Amino acid sequence: MQGSFVKEGAIDAIPTILGYASIGLACGIVSVNSGISALEMALMSVFVYAGSAQFVMCAMILAGAPLMSIAVTVFFVNLRHFLLSLHTASMFQKNSLGSNIFIGSFLTDESYGVLLRKQLENPTVSPYWMYGNNLASYTAWVLFTVLGNLIGSFIPNPEGLGLDFALVAMFVGIFAGQLEAMARQIPLRKIGWILLSVFLAYMGLVLVTSSYIAVLVATLIGCFVGVMLDDK
Numbered sequence: 001m002q003g004s005f006v007k008e009g010a011i012d013a014i015p016t017i018l019g020y021a022s023i024g025l026a027c028g029i030v031s032v033n034s035g036i037s038a039l040e041m042a043l044m045s046v047f048v049y050a051g052s053a054q055f056v057m058c059a060m061i062l063a064g065a066p067l068m069s070i071a072v073t074v075f076f077v078n079l080r081h082f083l084l085s086l087h088t089a090s091m092f093q094k095n096s097l098g099s100n101i102f103i104g105s106f107l108t109d110e111s112y113g114v115l116l117r118k119q120l121e122n123p124t125v126s127p128y129w130m131y132g133n134n135l136a137s138y139t140a141w142v143l144f145t146v147l148g149n150l151i152g153s154f155i156p157n158p159e160g161l162g163l164d165f166a167l168v169a170m171f172v173g174i175f176a177g178q179l180e181a182m183a184r185q186i187p188l189r190k191i192g193w194i195l196l197s198v199f200l201a202y203m204g205l206v207l208v209t210s211s212y213i214a215v216l217v218a219t220l221i222g223c224f225v226g227v228m229l230d231d232k
Helices: 002-012 014-033 038-047 051-062 067-077 080-091 097-105 109-121 127-154 163-183 188-205 211-231
Strands: none
Touching (some): 014 051, 014 109, 038 051, 080 109, 080 211, 097 127, 188 211
């Protein structure tokens, strides 16, 4: 029974895996220009496992940035994952602490988005389903980043292939599916107010702070608006 949940979670992660194929290859290709070997790319993907942060790391390594600067930057780039993990833990309240830490350690924006859609369809999500969702995505990311590094020397201009757009396309696909599921249960007016609040907050904050902090604060504002609308 548990194995079937793991398998189901892995199958539901297929859109993420397809997106990671392009993003992972692109990240691996970029890492070659930074002098990162295939082994180093593998270790980075295994222990850091954060697409945007790994792109930033490659750029900073290429620029010769000090280690402390890279560490602090990666911390702020991934700060939103504290918020994602807290919300995810609330979905598995009957789960053990160790299991929730395991889930949070492998959580990404994409696996979180797939989880939200799954919960809309079935409010009771098995933690074993989440294991499958997370681990399938994790395995794909590690494999494709290493593969990208290995073939990077043969693709001198990856931007010309449109690989940089794959991340945007993957998010659009995940968001569209999630929005469709939400629309069946939540009034469109409420969804519209939440999205508008997040958009306006982000556009205002990005003018005075970094995009990473703007994303985090705008998300909190969207959550606050959603709670206020629920109270009404």
